[in-house]
Amino acid sequence: MTLLELKDIGYQVADVTVLQQINLQVAEQDYITITGPSGSGKSTLLRIIAGLLTRTSGQLLLAGKEWADYDPILYRRQVSYAVQQPQLFGQTVADNLRFPFQIRQQNFDSKQATAALARVNLPVAYLDKPINDLSGGERQRVAILRHLLFPPQLLLLDEISTGLDNENKQILHQEIMRMNREKGVTILAVTHDNEEINGANRLVKIVAGRMEVGQ
Amino acid sequence: MNLAVSNTTLIFAVLLVFVALAIGYREKLGMNKDIIIGVIRAIVQLIVVGYLLKYVFHVNNVWLTLVLMLIIIFNAAYNASKRAAGIRHALPISLLAILSSTGLTLVVLVFSGSIKFIPAQMIPISGMIASNSMVAIGLCYRNMNTSFRDRRQQVLERLALGADLRLASIDIVRESIRTGMSPTIDSAKTVGIVSLPGMMSGLIFAGVDPVHAIKYQILVTFMLLSATSIGSVIACYLAYRQFFNEQKQLL
Numbered sequence A: 001m002t003l004l005e006l007k008d009i010g011y012q013v014a015d016v017t018v019l020q021q022i023n024l025q026v027a028e029q030d031y032i033t034i035t036g037p038s039g040s041g042k043s044t045l046l047r048i049i050a051g052l053l054t055r056t057s058g059q060l061l062l063a064g065k066e067w068a069d070y071d072p073i074l075y076r077r078q079v080s081y082a083v084q085q086p087q088l089f090g091q092t093v094a095d096n097l098r099f100p101f102q103i104r105q106q107n108f109d110s111k112q113a114t115a116a117l118a119r120v121n122l123p124v125a126y127l128d129k130p131i132n133d134l135s136g137g138e139r140q141r142v143a144i145l146r147h148l149l150f151p152p153q154l155l156l157l158d159e160i161s162t163g164l165d166n167e168n169k170q171i172l173h174q175e176i177m178r179m180n181r182e183k184g185v186t187i188l189a190v191t192h193d194n195e196e197i198n199g200a201n202r203l204v205k206i207v208a209g210r211m212e213v214g215q
Numbered sequence B: 001m002n003l004a005v006s007n008t009t010l011i012f013a014v015l016l017v018f019v020a021l022a023i024g025y026r027e028k029l030g031m032n033k034d035i036i037i038g039v040i041r042a043i044v045q046l047i048v049v050g051y052l053l054k055y056v057f058h059v060n061n062v063w064l065t066l067v068l069m070l071i072i073i074f075n076a077a078y079n080a081s082k083r084a085a086g087i088r089h090a091l092p093i094s095l096l097a098i099l100s101s102t103g104l105t106l107v108v109l110v111f112s113g114s115i116k117f118i119p120a121q122m123i124p125i126s127g128m129i130a131s132n133s134m135v136a137i138g139l140c141y142r143n144m145n146t147s148f149r150d151r152r153q154q155v156l157e158r159l160a161l162g163a164d165l166r167l168a169s170i171d172i173v174r175e176s177i178r179t180g181m182s183p184t185i186d187s188a189k190t191v192g193i194v195s196l197p198g199m200m201s202g203l204i205f206a207g208v209d210p211v212h213a214i215k216y217q218i219l220v221t222f223m224l225l226s227a228t229s230i231g232s233v234i235a236c237y238l239a240y241r242q243f244f245n246e247q248k249q250l251l
Helices: A042-049 A072-078 A093-103 A110-119 A124-128 A136-148 A166-182 A194-199 B007-013 B015-026 B032-059 B062-082 B090-111 B119-150 B152-160 B165-190 B198-205 B210-243
Strands: A002-013 A016-027 A031-035 A057-062 A079-082 A154-158 A186-190 A202-207 A210-213
Touching (some): A002 A186, A016 A186, A016 A202, A016 A210, A031 A042, A031 A194, A042 A079, A042 A154, A042 A186, A072 A079, A079 A136, A093 A110, A093 A124, A093 A136, A110 A124, A110 A136, A136 A166, A154 A166, A166 A186, A166 A194, B007 B015, B015 B032, B032 B062, B032 B119, B062 B090, B062 B119, B090 B119, B119 B210, B152 B165, B165 B210
Parallel strands (some): A031 A186, A031 A202, A079 A154
Antiparallel strands (some): A002 A016, A002 A057, A202 A210
């Protein structure tokens, strides 16, 4: 079944056309990677899909329903957008893992949080670790868990492994593949990483705001 | 009464303005025009206010008192909103914040018997409360603008995780309220040690026993704490939403 459908999506700021005629159908549990030169509008597209920007033309449908008909906050809990250099919140790792519970007005489940940490190779003791003591790779691993504690329908990844070493890339990639296969999370990832591209079902290329569909 | 400021003494005191002008001239500050305009405005405004208050105190009419209080509150709100630098609906937000903070504080003061509902007490006290509330709200706005700019990424990430607007901005809101209230709290800590503030100084000048005068200053400290906290909270909780659009996106 189609989860996400983009019909002739365009985005214009003043006189500048950032995106035009983007058409894309994403099936449930699909794993699609998006590549393209920097400045071609990839991040803008992800932000539009995430509901953080409003397209200036076209239609955006999630599960057959127009984006504008969703409550924006509830929509974003289903379509979660992760960025390249995330900022961690509060003081400790726990503050960050607590946030997804907080926004859903649920009590923090530390067991669930430590299990999630273990899946990205971080020990239980990390729960109380100050965020300033984390390495770049560890920060990204903690940040991505914020999106995965309550698995979304669609996960948008904006070059999350750029600048990380191979070990960190591997750990992230494995966890994302697992979410895709076991939890049925649909993935749409902007990346330049070959392993990520090879692991995906489909590659989409965006050049100068237009889309080129590949294999 | 020991008050001895006559027109003659004031003319001598003008020498003090020349000190400021001389410094401005020597240091090439380019502010002499502003100093002169400031001095003239101060003189004219105070003369007008002096005669106006004399008339209002003499007439002692409830409605006239209320109208003057509202004018004070509106002016405070207008000045606070000018510091909002682009925050939408800043004037109505400031007006509601200052009206509520001044109103609530005055109600408590009047019902507790601390002040009487007569123009000679209501108008000066309203001015004190509204102006402190105005400064606090101005600080809140400035902090909000800076924080929403500096921490844009973090707010965006919170939204991306599905946070509502309040949770996406709560750190900024709290910090802005703190910023608005902190001068009042700081001055409460140093009152009497560093400064002998206006209310108390005025009473001592007028010959009131200092032990009695401090009671009024304690009252002022209480009322300013209440006014700046109410004003800051209302302004911040209404203003943060203005940084988002209807689709709950960060502007």
